[in-house]
Amino acid sequence: MSRKARIGIVGAGMGGLVAAGLLQREGHDVVLYDQAPGFSRLGAGIQFGPNVMKVLARLDGLDQSLEAISCLPDYWVSRNGHDGTVLAEIPLNAERQRYGAPYITIHRGDLQQAMLDRIDPERVKWGARLVNFDDDGASVSLEFADGRTDKVDVLVAADGINSVIREKLFGYEAPVYTGWIAHRAIIPGAVAQSLGADVNAKWWSHDRHIVCYYLDKAKSEFYLVTGEPAEWTSASGQLPSTREAFKASFADYHPMVQGYIDAAETVTKWPLKTREPLSRWHAGRVVLLGDACHPMKPHMAQGAAMAVEDAAVLARCLSEIGFDDLERSFSAYYDCRKARATRVQTISNANTWLRQPEDPYWCYGDNVYDIELTS
Ligand code: FAD
Numbered sequence: 001m002s003r004k005a006r007i008g009i010v011g012a013g014m015g016g017l018v019a020a021g022l023l024q025r026e027g028h029d030v031v032l033y034d035q036a037p038g039f040s041r042l043g044a045g046i047q048f049g050p051n052v053m054k055v056l057a058r059l060d061g062l063d064q065s066l067e068a069i070s071c072l073p074d075y076w077v078s079r080n081g082h083d084g085t086v087l088a089e090i091p092l093n094a095e096r097q098r099y100g101a102p103y104i105t106i107h108r109g110d111l112q113q114a115m116l117d118r119i120d121p122e123r124v125k126w127g128a129r130l131v132n133f134d135d136d137g138a139s140v141s142l143e144f145a146d147g148r149t150d151k152v153d154v155l156v157a158a159d160g161i162n163s164v165i166r167e168k169l170f171g172y173e174a175p176v177y178t179g180w181i182a183h184r185a186i187i188p189g190a191v192a193q194s195l196g197a198d199v200n201a202k203w204w205s206h207d208r209h210i211v212c213y214y215l216d217k218a219k220s221e222f223y224l225v226t227g228e229p230a231e232w233t234s235a236s237g238q239l240p241s242t243r244e245a246f247k248a249s250f251a252d253y254h255p256m257v258q259g260y261i262d263a264a265e266t267v268t269k270w271p272l273k274t275r276e277p278l279s280r281w282h283a284g285r286v287v288l289l290g291d292a293c294h295p296m297k298p299h300m301a302q303g304a305a306m307a308v309e310d311a312a313v314l315a316r317c318l319s320e321i322g323f324d325d326l327e328r329s330f331s332a333y334y335d336c337r338k339a340r341a342t343r344v345q346t347i348s349n350a351n352t353w354l355r356q357p358e359d360p361y362w363c364y365g366d367n368v369y370d371i372e373l374t375s
Pocket of ligand 1: 010011012013014015016033034035036045046047048128129130131158159160161162163164182225270272289290291292298300301302303304305306307
């Protein structure tokens with residue numbers, strides 16, 4: 001096969017978008033498919049650490065575009081949920097030079113739009129729900145719910161925690177509900193400022209927490225996202241909730257937190273799910289990345305970060321090792337990524353990250369472009 005290949009990526013989430021952008025820049029014929037009818041501005045926030053921003057710098061200055069519109073917290077503040085005592089203050093942008101890139105907090109929709117702007121729109125196929133594929137050893141045939149078909153040299157599964165591609169490769173296994181949900185709401189930044197909010201903080205008590213941060217440079221939106229024990233029986237990935245239910249869960253929290261929740265108009269709740277680590281991330285011409293192979297509870301704010309790092313290392317392996325020996329390229333990708341992704345997954349699931357003073361350099365200081373690929 002020539003070095004430039006036709007690559008199908010299923011899933012236009014964080015991992016799929018970055019994989020598409022990087023592989024297009026290597027000159028490959030990349031098609032990105034997503035089941036969603038089109039882009040929509042989901043009401044949620046996301047934090048991206050310096051380890052991710054170093055990858056985004058490779059997408060025509062996406063890092064700088066995001067820095068121009070996002071919030072740049074100097075510190076991460078860890079507080080006792082009841083009395084507000086500071087448990088830890090961890091430098092973020094206060095040690096930007098050491099980490100090698102900024103730390104941003106941003107609206108997910110703004111982030112996704114900026115990523116989409118870096119991809120050839122002709123190569124993004126919306127409303128394309130993959131229902132089946134067949135790898136015959138020479139190529140992979142794709143089948144979509146609306147009857148569309150396609151044929152690619154390599155199939156990248158970036159289709160998230162409920163990946164149908166993972167299921168077909170390795171068998172069905174339901175994701176594990178962790179017994180925790182996340183309440184989410186966005187409140188006016190002015191309310192948070194009037195209450196004296198930290199720029200980026202996590203308030204902890206023994207079995208729950210709430211993370212709070214601004215979503216934009218102007219601090220006009222302030223995001224609340226929790227982790228808390230609850231029953232979950234619905235098959236849905238999210239449900240509407242209420243301010244009252246949200247408040248009841250944090251009734252014994254500090255008055256500042258109560259003030260945030262009082263300002264919440266629209267509240268949703270999400271089940272937090274995970275899976276056991278996989279011992280293989282590829283088979284034949286098909287390879288997995290992000291939540292499709294290592295979903296986790298979100299408590300390190302590094303799930304999407306790992307998907308982006310996966311995308312960068314996979315793009316490097318396909319470009320530097322090549323397509324002629326896919327087993328070698330995909331094995332090198334797995335060998336590079338497995339230990340770090342599993343370490344992050346384990347700490348994130350344990351929900352211990354930055355609760356007490358610690359140095360996060362091993363996570364934020366990492367640069368996937370410095371790693372030597374072994375194969
Ligand atoms: P996804 O983002 O899930 O994307 C999968 C895509 O595949 C979707 O667009 C979906 O429509 C598409 N798809 C699925 N099936 C098909 C199909 N059959 N055919 C076609 N398309 C399909 N991570 C961070 O780094 N920082 C944070 O601050 C952070 N906060 C979080 C807060 C919460 C409450 C939660 C739940 C998660 C958080 N995460 C965070 C984790 C992060 O959201 C995920 O790890 C990340 O979205 C995974 O990216 P992905 O590209 O692998 O999959």
